[in-house]
Amino acid sequence: MPRELGWYASFSVAFGFVSIATGIFTTYGAVLATSGPRGIWAWPIAVVGQLTVALVFGALAARIPISGYSYQWVSRIVGPVWGWIMGWISFAFLGVVVVAVDYTIASTILPELFRYVGTTQNAWAITAVVVLLQAVLVALSTRSTHKVNSVAVTVQLIGMIALTVLLFAVGAFTGKLDFGNLFDTASVPADGYYALGGATEAGPFALAFLLGAFTIVGFESAANLAEETREPARVIPKAMVRAVISLGVLGFLFLVAITAAAGKVAGVGTSETPVATVITAVLGSVVGKVLLVLVVISIFSCGLVITLSGTRLVYAMSRDERFPGWRLLRRVDRRTATPLNASVFMLLVAQAILALFSRSTDALFELFSAATLLPALIYAGTIAMYIAKRKSLPPTRGFALGRWEVPVLVVASVWLAYELLIFRDASFRAPWTYVLVLFAIGAVYFAGLLRRRGRQGLTMPDMADVDRTLDAADAADVTAEGSPR
Template sequence: MTDQSLRSDDDAAMRRFSYTQQLKRSLHLFGSFAVAFSFISITTGIFTNYGFVLSTAGPAGIWTWPLVAVGQTLVAIVFAELAVKIPVAGYSYQWLRRMNAPRMGWFLGWISFSFLVLVVPAVDFGLAPLVAELLGMKVTPSTLTRIVLSVLALQATINIIGVKLAARINNAAVFTEAIGILGLTIFLFVHAFSNPQLKFDILVDTTTAAVASESYMIPFILSSLMGAFTLVGFEAAANLSEETVNAGHVVPRAIILSVILSGFFGTLFLIAATLSISSASLVVNMENPLTFIIQESLGPVIGTLFIILVIISIFACGLVITASGARLVFAMARDGQFFFNDRFKQVSSRHQSPVAATLLVFVLGAVVAVFSRSLTLLVGATSVLPAVIYLITIVTYVRRRHKLSGQYGAFTMGKWAVPIFVLSIGWLVLELAVLTVPREFHAVTYTAGAIMAVGAILQVLFFSKA
């Protein structure tokens, strides 16, 4: 099938949803996969949260990662089918509108927008200490904030220049992520197995856990924050459907593949890194535990080279999230469902990218970076909000699936739809309970609740006819 015929299929989908093609279609399978894989970015999530896991549940806390990966894979399968049926920008906002739930669609659009605005600085705060150490800068709050603001500006600039440049960087970042994670995993395994004092019981060690009760279950559950923060955003590939050639066939594969590979390679890396710990009580007190483990195990030169690869991967993660946030603003403004719609629905004729929407994501992200006082709070809030989005989307899809006509790809859950629906909904309810019920996460719960309350008020005041 020629590129031209594929584009005509994409154009037919756009016409069905009463849109004209404004964004440049240049992404193919690898580019679409790169968007989803870079958004997930296992290096970002693990480097940001590994210290939290060690101090909360001890090294044994890493085993929550594969559990979260299985649950998120179920969610990804449902979203892959949705991407086939509604291949346009705006993902959950757009999907619910097309399932005759426009008010809930606007509400999820608000939650998604809030999530994306919060998660970019959260990601960049995970990057900042690595950059500071690499440049020999003293790691202070003001230094980290300046680095984050600089990185936010660079990510916005690249996205404004156009999707093709951003795609090239994302494609390159997939290789740095793969080389970084695979290389680190192999080197750390070699180092660990060459150590005559290697003890596998480090993988179930709980000595550094902050156990506040007789039960270890609570700190173990809390450590699932790492996977919950990381293994999200796979639907970003769907959000760039209007910039993907043959989106109905490409996007579902990109979504599912990104989650499965992230879950698998993340598990291997966590095992390798944990086996390389010389002393859990020593590592847990380090500013950047993984950086310390890598440089202690591989030496400063090789360790620094791998840290550079990690920095590139984390940067690309923030880059693709910025793009995703801008596309959501563009999609809502195009439908008259955002503030200052005439401004934010505009697409640059020169770069074929939504410049105003990108600048909005940058400015709000900068405000969050300046006034944020807790990385854990940011991470927690950006874990709860996607779970809410996923749960509402899937429950609505269960109710309206039989009414959705048309399909722009071959992927379908078929006879497995019912068990996948049941398991994915059950998983998301459990995940939300884990991320909101424990006392340690109450501040996260209040933050997420406040965001949703503000959205409900704005909808009543300004978008009641959504």
């Protein structure tokens, strides 16, 4: 596959996957219910935690800029068995998160936009169509996919900035801002608000961290397209860090605006779509609907990037002959220059997960919970690997943590340990079930793989081979750019 992605395309992939519009529209209602308006103050802490993770991922991407990110890194640095486990977890995450993202459009925005009653049935049908459209676009053209995503990211930037400014301006002019609401716990008891909780329950403030933990994920998707990016070791780390910082700042300003306005809007606490309800109440029906359309575009872009990342991960694992059906899934279609079979496979996986969760009356919460738990496991495993092997990592090709390496690793480790402890809460039983079922399926396949090949048959290229491959690809890019067209 050709290297045709520049710095803005790489940034757009990271920015588009994270998509604060998606995360906030999906989880804000749950935060109000479990933590009250005061829960938004967990956001800045979560952003700092995820930023340290992004810095570590940037350091790894600069050393091994190959499609497959954590799967490739762990396979080559620790060993193929642990790498396969990381790849399978990543596959499980990408399969469920695209459904969670697209389900947000059907369940929280379109009902408010077109004034109809949302049900599990129509949410299922709409989500299925959205997933199909994204898969078709990814399968047909990588270049078109990135063009659509770049436009959508630009729309999201403009739309979210405009939405935030308008909420502050119109809210202040009409007297619909109540900044005291930022510190209110509403129906959540104030006593024990910051308590850690018990063995099977997390405290109210702890649950609020899920807002940032669900939203600020996926920045590593830029690394998953390393083989299609020009100068990936230099471009990708900066793209990930810039995406987390910009989204963290913009997201918090938007949360402050929404929460301040929510204090003067009746019925927000009981609304199925609290963010959309506040926007419409403050800005009016016409302006509110225009901005909600921009949010739909942003969320569609997010699902598009997730589909693209999932396809590339399946392709990368199949290319290494260690994914179910790898003989078909590693093929690159000559006409489209995309891994077409892998795209169809990810479509089928997403549709199956949608059918599984859509029967639940609380499908959105279960989907976003599973899509928060899985990346936390991926991040924790990758950070642990980096800590264990940091003295023997290959030389960097464009980005390094330098003297900040140890402080960054400490903060990232503490943050991820705390985040994973939140999932001891009994409300996360369904997400854990999904994770365990996917792990069981993976374990059966991997046991068969080991029986057929043995550990010796799963060896990955050593770092010298990786460097030679990357150097050859870079040389080919230079030759191609200098040759007549």
